[in-house]
């Protein structure tokens with residue numbers, strides 16, 4: 001059971017050990033400075049945001065659009081699996097591993113949400129993260145601190161310590177040396193693996209295509225594993241077409257990093273194949289033999305039905321975290337897995353359960369709604385936070401401080 005003391009400790013711990021908060025704030029300032037520098041590249045920023053909001057409203061929960069997407073993916077040679085629950089998703093993916101004991105994967109909040117990494121490892125499959133930030137988090141006992149910069153709260157000294165312990169070798173706290181070591185280790189695993197797992201930033205209905213963005217170039221290597229490319233994503237990543245998805249990706253990149261575009265935009269709209277010899281079809285010519293798309297629901301449909309649609313407009317840019325007064329003092333203790341801050345905490349109510357949401361800070365939000373101003377799609381957490389708190393309280397959960405407040409209100413009639 002989550003107690004008030006547990007939550008107080010969660011808040012006090014980062015305040016007592018401020019180095020990580022300082023590193024996090026420094027990283028956030030760099031992002032904000034870069035956003036300001038590059039703002040000139042987006043003279044139409046407000047129009048883009050409006051366009052994105054309309055498209056999110058049109059696409060999320062649009063069953064016809066989702067059916068169209070699935071039909072077109074199948075036409076393009078993808079194998080599609082719709083997972084109602086996270087258990088359905090992880091069981092399906094484990095089965096797809098066959099005899100393989102190693103899999104490489106790229107950044108994906110949905111895989112974190114469904115606990116894929118843990119499930120595969122528990123069943124004897126080694127999972128290696130190939131994004132450097134995620135790899136650092138994997139080697140440590142840390143939690144991610146930003147959707148696209150998971151290790152941004154760690155200094156070079158922290159990372160040198162993590163690598164030194166993991167690789168049994170004393171390493172200098174030199175960012176370039178550490179980066180090169182990380183690259184070499186990740187490469188070794190990629191070369192050995194026959195199956196790659198990625199997430200997807202967008203699924204495009206008209207074309208039956210997925211889009212994945214990245215800067216490191218790891219996605220391309222992961223998706224080209226010889227046997228299978230398994231794409232794990234959620235049903236709220238739906239867009240009518242590639243053009244609308246690209247608008248989202250540009251905004252997501254700008255708000256997440258301050259840059260106007262990522263180094264790589266991977267668009268996958270089919271499987272690797274050839275029929276160059278006597279028209280005989282061969283699948284997996286230079287790319288994987290199979291491309292499998294796992295579409296995860298895991299509580300999203302229920303959330304939509306209960307009036308929380310706007311919560312799933314999120315494009316995962318993390319811009320709300322930069323201005324959130326709670327995140328400023330609590331850091332990544334506020335949020336759920338890769339879904340950080342108030343929005344992530346509220347979403348966890350549906351993606352997991354009310355206890356998880358409570359544990360991750362359902363009562364932390366000040367309801368200032370600064371997030372609504374920062375968010376490119378206008379998600380304000382205050383309303384959701386209040387509604388969900390009401391839900392939780394109606395089940396009898398009341399902390400001593402709440403009782404005290406109620407008592408005082410009764411006493412003073414104010």
Ligand code: SF4
Nearest residue numbers: 314315317318320375
């Ligand atoms: S809630 Fe808005 S600002 Fe925060 S990560 Fe999602 S889209 Fe970005």
